[in-house]
Amino acid sequence: MTPTPSSSSAAARLQPxxxxxxxxxxxxxxxxxxxxxxxxxxxxxFTRSDPPPEVAAVLAxxxxxxxxxxxxxxxxxxxxxxxxxxxxxxxxxILTPAxxxxxxxxxAVRARFTLGxxxxxxxxxxGGVTPMIFDEALSRLANAGGRxxxxxxxxxxxxxxxxxxxxxLSVTAELLGEDGRKRWMRGEIRDGTTLLAExxxxxxxxxxxxPRDHT
Numbered sequence: 001m002t003p004t005p006s007s008s009s010a011a012a013r014l015q016p017x018x019x020x021x022x023x024x025x026x027x028x029x030x031x032x033x034x035x036x037x038x039x040x041x042x043x044x045x046f047t048r049s050d051p052p053p054e055v056a057a058v059l060a061x062x063x064x065x066x067x068x069x070x071x072x073x074x075x076x077x078x079x080x081x082x083x084x085x086x087x088x089x090x091x092x093x094i095l096t097p098a099x100x101x102x103x104x105x106x107x108a109v110r111a112r113f114t115l116g117x118x119x120x121x122x123x124x125x126x127g128g129v130t131p132m133i134f135d136e137a138l139s140r141l142a143n144a145g146g147r148x149x150x151x152x153x154x155x156x157x158x159x160x161x162x163x164x165x166x167x168x169l170s171v172t173a174e175l176l177g178e179d180g181r182k183r184w185m186r187g188e189i190r191d192g193t194t195l196l197a198e199x200x201x202x203x204x205x206x207x208x209x210x211p212r213d214h215t
Contacts, residue, residue, distance in 0.1 A: 112168050160196055
């Protein structure tokens with residue numbers, strides 16, 4: 001039997017959906033937002049720490065206890081709020097860096113983000129995180145405005161300068177064009193006026209499932 005959210009769950013109150021109504025974001029002010037922030041803080045604090053063995057053992061046991069409590073409230077992916085709260089920075093998830101979206105048009109998005117040592121690659125932003133940020137921003141724009149849902153087919157990133165940590169950076173996304181199932185996208189990450197990275201990508205609407213040939 002597929003688990004479903006209870007009537008008092010976060011999903012029941014927040015009504016998460018796969019449909020992204022792309023708009024400027026505002027921070028959440030509820031218990032699930034507090035939980036999301038706490039999990040992100042845990043990841044950052046863990047990265048910064050060097051606990052002695054006895055402290056590490058105690059913390060591991062506590063975190064496993066917390067994970068067990070969360071497991072008691074597991075639901076199917078369609079019912080989870082994490083990742084589908086589009087109106088707040090981070091969408092209620094911590095994998096992709098939280099984007100504070102400020103400006104939205106049919107063909108462009110501008111957002112801000114600040115990252116700490118959890119995303120560090122030796123005193124600067126880890127190079128593998130940069131494509132995640134671009135994929136988040138470009139995907140959201142590619143699938144906005146009532147356009148049929150598309151998946152990332154190609155994403156190319158050029159790095160121009162190291163991206164600093166603990167500073168507010170900006171990311172922009174632009175829809176360059178559409179042709180049938182294909183959408184071409186472009187993005188930039190900047191520190192003020194300094195270009196840190198740029199990306200181009202292709203998003204494609206999946207083909208409808210085809211009936212199997214049993215002959």
